[in-house]
Every structure is written in C-alpha cells, then in structure tokens.
Amino acid sequence: MAKQSSVKSRRKIVTPVFHLQTKDEDDSQLSKAMIKIVRRTGQLNLSGRSLANVPEKMFTMYDLTPEDTATYIDFDKKPDEENWWHFKSLTYLDLSSNVLQEIPGKIGMFEDLTVLNLQDNNILSLPHEIGNLTKLTKLNLSHNKINALPMEFYNLSELQVLSLAHNQLGKLSKRFGDLVMLQQLDLSHNVLTKLPPGLGFLVRLTEINLSHNKLVDLPPDIVNLRGLLKLDVTHNDLVCLPSLGELTKLQFLYAQHNNIEEIPDFEGSTHVQQIYFGNNYIKEVTPEFCENMPNLKILDLRDNKIEALPNEIAMLQHMIRLDLTNNDLTDLPNSLGLLPHLQNLQLDGNKLKKIRADIIKAGTCRLLKHLKEKFDGEELENIQKVSNVAIYEPKTFPDRYTMKHSRALNLTIKQLTSVPDSVFEEAKLAEVTMIDLCKNKLQTVPGGLNLLVDNLSELNLSMNMLTEIPEFISSCANLKYFDLGNNCLSALPDSLVDLIGLRELILSSNRFISIPECVYGMVGLEILLASDNKITEINVDGLKNLKRIATLDLTNNNISQIPPELGNVTQIRSLELKGNCFRQPRYAILEQGTASILSYLRDRIPK
Known part of the structure; x- marks a missing residue:
C-alpha cells in the first residue's frame, strides 16, 4: 500500500509540458535589445514564442523615458549620423505560430504597417481598429478560428496579398470588392457556400484559391478577372463552371473533387497550360474544347464518366500528360498517336476492348506508336482536315x-x-x-x-x-x-x-x-x-x-x-x-x- 501511495504522490507533482504563459511572461519576450532593433529597422518578429497575449510592451516600445533620452543623446555625434529621434515606425510585424486568441484594438496605432502576419494562432475575431492599418499590403490570417470579418476590415484598400485560409468563414460582405489592389487571395479551407458579387471588381487578381469550401456555384462576374493566372476550386460542391473564355490570361485551373458534369467553354483562354478535372462527373470531351486549347500541357480527367475521345484530340499538340484513369473508355482514337509531346498517358480502370492488354502495359510510347500505325492514308487526310493538324511538316526552320x-x-x-x-x-x-x-x-x-x-x-x-x-x-x-x-x-x-x-x-x-x-x-x-x-x-x-x-x-x-x-x-x-x-x-x-x-x-x- 505504501508503494502505491508514493506513486500517487509522484503523479501529483508532475507539471504539464505546455501551459499558457502569463501576461508578464509574454511581456518578457520583448526585450530591450529587441526594442532597440525595432526602433532602428521598423521590423518586429515574435513568431513561435508561445504568446497567449500580445505583449503590452509592444504598444509602448516607442515611448521614450528619461533614461532612453540620456542613452541616445550624444553631443559629440557627427552631423551626418542618425539622431535618436529618427526612429523608423513599425512596418513589419510577425506574431505567427503562437496561441493568441485575441488581437487588441491598440493594433490600430501602427498605421504604417505594410506586412502583418497572424497565421497559426487561435484568433476568434478581429478588432474594429484593424481598419486603421490602411497601408497594409500583405496580411496573413490563415490557420485561425475567424468566422466573420468586421466591416472596417474592408478599409484595407492597399492589400495586395491576403490569406484567410483554414478559418471558419461562412460569409463575406459584398464590400469585399473594395479590396481592389488584391493580387493574391487565399480563401481555402473555410465553409463558404457562396462568394460575394463584388468579387469581379478585383481585376488585379492573378491567383485565387477557393478550395475546400462548400461552394455550389461561382458568381458570373468572376469572368471579369482578366489578369487571373491561377484558379483553384478543388473540393467544393460545384455542378458547373461559368464560361471561362474571358479569362484570357488563365494558365492553371484546378477543379478536382466537385460535381461538375460538363467541361466549360474555354474559347479565348488560349494560354491555359494545365487543367485538373479529376473526380467529377464529366461524360464528354468535346471537339470545341480541343480546338480552344493550343497550349495545354497537362489534362487530368481521372475518375469521371468519359466514354470516348474525339478525333480532335490531335489538336492538343503540346500535351505532355493525359490522365484518363477510371473512366468508361472502351477504345481510343487513332489520332491520339499524333500528339508529339505526350509522355505520360494513364488509362488504368478503363475497359479498353479493342487494344491488346500487352500494348497498354508496354507504356505510353508503345501505345502511341500502335495507334499511329493503324492509320491508313485516307484516315490521315481526314484527321488533318478535321483537326487542322499538320501531319507531315516540311523541313524548314521558323523565321x-x-x-x-x-x-x-x-x-x-x-x-x-x-x-x-x-x-x-x-x-x-x-x-x-x-x-x-x-x-x-x-x-x-x-x-x-x-x-x-x-x-x-x-x-x-x-x-x-x-x-x-x-x-x-x-x-x-x-x-x-x-x-x-x-x-x-x-x-x-x-x-x-x-x-x-x-x-x-x-x-x-x-x-x-x-x-x-x-x-x-x-x-x-x-x-x-x-x-x-x-x-x-x-x-x-x-x-x-x-x-x-x-x-x-x-x-x-x-x-x-x-x-x-x-x-x-x-x-x-x-x-x-x-x-x-x-x-x-x-x-x-x-x-x-x-x-x-x-x-x-x-x-x-x-x-
């Protein structure tokens, strides 16, 4: 019995490995040496310091005491040397990877901030004073627990990079369109069911990540984002996509894991290089799609319901990888053998009945060679007329x-x-x-x-x-x-x-x-x-x-x-x-x- 009692007593004195820091402990993270560096550089990095509270000293670090004045005044200073009152205001603040639940309203005093990193905390909401930081160009709020944004947030009209990924946002205000300087936007891993109509005003956007939400459609004005290079809508509940032809600069489209039934119209989007439509319900690759994709290099159509490919597939002359895994294909068009760059063709999970299994297992090169060998002269001529592919090119060098x-x-x-x-x-x-x-x-x-x-x-x-x-x-x-x-x-x-x-x-x-x-x-x-x-x-x-x-x-x-x-x-x-x-x-x-x-x-x- 005595042995058991001693064991119990030892357990009582065990302290947890992690505990929330007190305000005094948080304040101690901001040393005098760090304050001097902040005053000189305008940058403060308190990332990964287990902060439970924003250090109170942060809001007084520009206040001068008589001791500070005595320290900094030097009457023998040369005229061209920096004086003590020439402090650089705070422009960069990193409070990421802590355990902050709240950001004090005093944050609004740092009106010269251009970069603010608050990712990887437990922040539940933002103070209204966040709207005072009108010079912010980069704001990272990812990996928190934010479920709403204050209206003052939309005063940050100079933002160029904004990440709200991995939060609990269910709705965005129509004022989102006021953030007209945005170039990169990450709203992934939230619970959004729809996007605000003002999204189309963000014409400077080059990248937008909407993945892992609950979107059932995209607003029609998304086609106004003429500068968009990359669009990610994976893991949503989309049934269809709007016509994307007006996104003339679009290069990358990620739309896996949705309920999409048709490939949208891409007429005009001639710069698209990579398209991912895996895990949807697409039944057809249309000739029109092939005609409008002159620079497409990667096409992912795995886990869909495609039953056949058109002869116009030969128009995808820059295709490098084509994934048709787990579809309903029973045959392949011979024109597939005319793709000069195709290196990787995935066909597992189809019931190809007209091509021998040993040819398929021999790899992409062998399969394409087999398809090309099946052409006769008349078929080659017909394919060339239909798909406008130059089968036999003259030996000339481009000018x-x-x-x-x-x-x-x-x-x-x-x-x-x-x-x-x-x-x-x-x-x-x-x-x-x-x-x-x-x-x-x-x-x-x-x-x-x-x-x-x-x-x-x-x-x-x-x-x-x-x-x-x-x-x-x-x-x-x-x-x-x-x-x-x-x-x-x-x-x-x-x-x-x-x-x-x-x-x-x-x-x-x-x-x-x-x-x-x-x-x-x-x-x-x-x-x-x-x-x-x-x-x-x-x-x-x-x-x-x-x-x-x-x-x-x-x-x-x-x-x-x-x-x-x-x-x-x-x-x-x-x-x-x-x-x-x-x-x-x-x-x-x-x-x-x-x-x-x-x-x-x-x-x-x-x-």
Whole structure:
C-alpha cells in the first residue's frame, strides 16, 4: 500500500509540458535589445514564442523615458549620423505560430504597417481598429478560428496579398470588392457556400484559391478577372463552371473533387497550360474544347464518366500528360498517336476492348506508336482536315518573326540530324525561352544552344539518339522544364547539379542504371520521371535532399527491393513503382495509391 501511495504522490507533482504563459511572461519576450532593433529597422518578429497575449510592451516600445533620452543623446555625434529621434515606425510585424486568441484594438496605432502576419494562432475575431492599418499590403490570417470579418476590415484598400485560409468563414460582405489592389487571395479551407458579387471588381487578381469550401456555384462576374493566372476550386460542391473564355490570361485551373458534369467553354483562354478535372462527373470531351486549347500541357480527367475521345484530340499538340484513369473508355482514337509531346498517358480502370492488354502495359510510347500505325492514308487526310493538324511538316526552320511572337523554337518531327548555328542566332534575337527538338535524329546536342543559356526556361530533347549531354547546359540558370526522354543516355554531367531552379526532369526510356547523382542537388525539383530504364536501386538519402519532390515515376525498371525508409519521404504525392521485380510491396498495395505505399513502407522500418 505504501508503494502505491508514493506513486500517487509522484503523479501529483508532475507539471504539464505546455501551459499558457502569463501576461508578464509574454511581456518578457520583448526585450530591450529587441526594442532597440525595432526602433532602428521598423521590423518586429515574435513568431513561435508561445504568446497567449500580445505583449503590452509592444504598444509602448516607442515611448521614450528619461533614461532612453540620456542613452541616445550624444553631443559629440557627427552631423551626418542618425539622431535618436529618427526612429523608423513599425512596418513589419510577425506574431505567427503562437496561441493568441485575441488581437487588441491598440493594433490600430501602427498605421504604417505594410506586412502583418497572424497565421497559426487561435484568433476568434478581429478588432474594429484593424481598419486603421490602411497601408497594409500583405496580411496573413490563415490557420485561425475567424468566422466573420468586421466591416472596417474592408478599409484595407492597399492589400495586395491576403490569406484567410483554414478559418471558419461562412460569409463575406459584398464590400469585399473594395479590396481592389488584391493580387493574391487565399480563401481555402473555410465553409463558404457562396462568394460575394463584388468579387469581379478585383481585376488585379492573378491567383485565387477557393478550395475546400462548400461552394455550389461561382458568381458570373468572376469572368471579369482578366489578369487571373491561377484558379483553384478543388473540393467544393460545384455542378458547373461559368464560361471561362474571358479569362484570357488563365494558365492553371484546378477543379478536382466537385460535381461538375460538363467541361466549360474555354474559347479565348488560349494560354491555359494545365487543367485538373479529376473526380467529377464529366461524360464528354468535346471537339470545341480541343480546338480552344493550343497550349495545354497537362489534362487530368481521372475518375469521371468519359466514354470516348474525339478525333480532335490531335489538336492538343503540346500535351505532355493525359490522365484518363477510371473512366468508361472502351477504345481510343487513332489520332491520339499524333500528339508529339505526350509522355505520360494513364488509362488504368478503363475497359479498353479493342487494344491488346500487352500494348497498354508496354507504356505510353508503345501505345502511341500502335495507334499511329493503324492509320491508313485516307484516315490521315481526314484527321488533318478535321483537326487542322499538320501531319507531315516540311523541313524548314521558323523565321525570327514567328519565334518572336511565340518566344519558342519548335523543330519537332523534322528528321533533323543537326541544327545550324544560324537558327539559334535568330532565336537569340527573338528572345526565345522555349526550345523543342523532340522526335528528330540528333546524336549530339546542337552547339548553337549555348547562345540561349541565359533565357532558356524549357528544353525538350526527347525522342532523339543522344548519348551524352554537354556541360554548357548547366549554365541554363532559368531552366524549369528539361525533357531527355527516349534517348540513349546512361549518364549526366556532374555540373548539372547547378540547375537548382529546375522543376521537372524527364529521364524516361534511356539506359540509366541509377538516377544520376547530380539530380539530387537540383533542390527545386518537383517532378522526376525516370520510367523504362535499367535502374536497380532507390537512393533514399538522395531523394530526401529534394524537399519539393512531389512526383516520382520509376515504372518499368530493374528495382529488386524498395527500401522501407522511402516511406519517410513524405513530400512525394505521386509515386509509381509498377513494372519492377520486387516482391514487396505487393501489387494490391501499389493499386491503393501513393499514401498507402508510403504508409506500408514506414510500417516496415526497423524500430
């Protein structure tokens, strides 16, 4: 009994790991040294200090005591030196990642604030005095518990960046349209059922995130956002989208996980590059849609009800990835084989009856080749008339004016074995940023490319006969997209590690036995496609260096074992491992998707 009593007594004196700080403890976080820095710089960072209250000293830190005056006065000061009364007013305030429930009205005294960060707290409401901060250009209120905004909030007419994500907002005032300077707006993860009609007045918006709400429709005036580049409406209850043709600058549309039944009209939106319509109820891809998407590169239509594709699909000449997983397709149009850039075609979960299973399993290149071989001369001519696709292009180089208009040098499918330097000289004068040399017979990378390394952002060398990549490619500091698929490469130069801004690298269908070491130094990499090689193992330590890696495709290699530690590379959102010779994870696990694969691997890490 005595032993039990001692145990109980020990439990009584245990203190919790976390407790709310008192006001005095919060005040102590703002030291005299910090106040001096604030007075000199106009910036205060109190992020991640477990503050339960905004320090009271913050509102008096510009008040001078006799001691302060004595400290700062220096009669021997040179005339050009800064005087003590020349304090910089507060322009930057960061109170993020604390446990604040309330922001005092005194915050309104800092009228020169341009940046205010209050994200990741427990704030329930905002004071009316927030409206005094009329110079704010950036305000972050994400990850709080705000369910309404005071009317004074809409006085912040200079706001350019506003994040209200992860709150409990159910309604917005029609005065939201007064925030006319907004360029980026994040309203994701709230409980909004509709948007205010004044949203169309925010004509400077370039990005708007409305995902994870309960929206059933979008206001008609959203088409007035002529400068919009990115629109995200994923995870809502939308049944349809308005005609988006007037959004002439739109490049990215995310509309997964809704109840959309038809693809909206895009006529006029010729700059769209990526569209995501996964997990909806779309039944048809219309010829009109294909006609209006000349620059579309990624189209996600997985988990819909599509039964057929039109022949006009051949008009999507810049298509790189097409996801048709889990639809109702029974056949594919032969015109799909005319897409010169298509690298990734996903067809799992369809009942394709007219194409042999072994051809489908052989991968995208084999399938496209099969479809193209099925053409006869008359069908080719009909497809060309219907879809206006030039099947046989003459071996001519584009003139400077054509390149100047498109900022691109496109030399696809021209049977080229070399490219004259003069072509690249013209491209430099035209300020070209994108070069496409795919589907030719190049055995070496043209040396003239060296003239364009300063401005190049996209480079496609796929489907040639390259055996090596020159060192000068490492000088392409602005390169974002690099396609080396379907060549004869077995190594890359170490100097390519300098491509730290590269976002997408395609190494598919080459002769690599491992992912080159230089790849693991490309810290900006988001997408790495290395299917159909001879890769034997996965370098987990290398992958951990790629903090932004989201898509990794290692399909059809010689990998005999998947290291369990791969499960800790949680930044990966899409992992493809099929077609290798390992036994674990089983095929059933692979079918469940990336999250299940990573979870399975983590469970097998030895403790």
